[in-house]
Amino acid sequence: MATRAPKTFQATASLGRNQVRSLNACLLPGATFNLWEGSIRAGKTYVSVLAFLMAVASLDDSAAAGGQLVVIGKNLGSIYRNFFRTIEDSPGLRAFRGAVSYRQNAPTAHIFGREVQVIGVNDGRAESKIRGMTILYVYVDEATVIDETAFKQTLNRMSLDESKLFATTNPDSPAHWLKVDFIDQMRRLHDWRRYHFMMDDNPSLSASVKLRLQSQYVGLWFRRMILGEWVSADGAIYGMWDPARHVRPWAQLPQMRRLFGVGVDFGTNNPSTGLLLGLSREKRRDGGYGSRLWLVDEWRHDTRGQEAAQLSPSQQAGLFARWLDQPHTPYDTALRPEFVIVDPAALHFQRELNLLGIPTAGGLNNVSYGIATQASLLSEDHLVVSDRCPGFIAEAPGYSWDAKAALGGKDEPVKVNDHSLDGGRYVIATTENMWRPMLDWPAELLLAA
Known part of the structure; x- marks a missing residue:
């Protein structure tokens, strides 16, 4: 029974x-x-x-x-x-x-x-x-x-x-x-x-909620999260990446409503990077104003091929602190980065920054979720990158899924040339509850490039 x-x-x-x-x-x-x-x-x-x-x-x-x-x-x-x-x-x-x-x-x-x-x-x-x-x-x-x-x-x-x-x-x-x-x-x-x-x-x-959810996913994640398919992660991760569409001159940076923070990926033998995330207030094609995310500025210390540039964590922290104090917009503003969000595995680098009076937080490191969020933002024109972020711009086109990991049932990117992408992922994923309610930039109202 x-x-x-x-x-x-x-x-x-x-x-x-x-x-x-x-x-x-x-x-x-x-x-x-x-x-x-x-x-x-x-x-x-x-x-x-x-x-x-x-x-x-x-x-x-x-x-x-x-x-x-x-x-x-x-x-x-x-x-x-x-x-x-x-x-x-x-x-x-x-x-x-x-x-x-x-x-x-x-x-x-x-x-x-x-x-x-x-x-x-x-x-x-x-x-x-x-x-x-x-x-x-x-x-x-x-x-x-x-x-x-x-x-x-x-x-x-x-x-x-x-x-x-x-x-x-x-x-x-x-x-x-x-x-x-x-x-x-x-x-x-x-x-x-x-x-x-x-x-x-x-x-x-409701039908409107379904449409909104469908618009938030692209590629692999659309097929899984919206179509409910069990599909492999393979090929380019950011296949929608287009410099003509996603990169804008820093000199033409619109007014920022907030500078949420800097996402930091620390490396000893690999590059260390920091990506500054802001929320704009800019004019749309319909004459109104809207907000979208910008990667505004980038700190990058790359030791590869530079023997003399091999620096300790404390020395790198000093470089980062000096960069953090510099202007990050082409105009005067009272805005400052609200948070410094560091790779959660780099506790020693967090401590060095803390010793310099820089509060830090460990970044959200759900790789698949962070990649999906970043891909969705790029696809919907909700994320723009200034040309002061050369590391991110260089890494995005070649970022791809690891075919060997996929055979084992795991979604993992190839861990090569991804340091600026990781920094961007940390700050975007960790501050999502702050910026998500503030995005109001429909793709159909995007200003012509």
């Missing part, structure tokens, strides 16, 4: 047809491993969370006594954002809020009075957190980004007849272990169920 939630939790929201289909299917006997995958904002997280809550709500004490309830994700922060915030923020899950108790970053939650283990599994060591468990129900957030060993250990711990897995993911490389070992094997894995979702499956999305 199918597992059913109490009547008070039956109709919590208006669901789309695909959401209803997956919700009914995952609660049936024999549907042990359930995977919701497909495009972004397609409603898959919402319905998977609802399914997990309904399963827990329907437990009787005898069934619950046999195993543990678990929520797994890359880290506790992402679990909170994707699982618990979905419960807090979704009107359709209002009926469940009083039954869910969780303090952010805590190792346990309580759902319908039952203890739930909350576990981050971002590397191979995390597998030990799961070893020894007997898992009754487990929710896995963003399955492609968690550690493979930990995921497979989770499956091993599901040793009860009633055990169930509820997992979500966006598409990744077709060589990713989740695709190769599980999705591609569904015909022989009789207790696995795959529910493929597109944005049209989400009844809460």
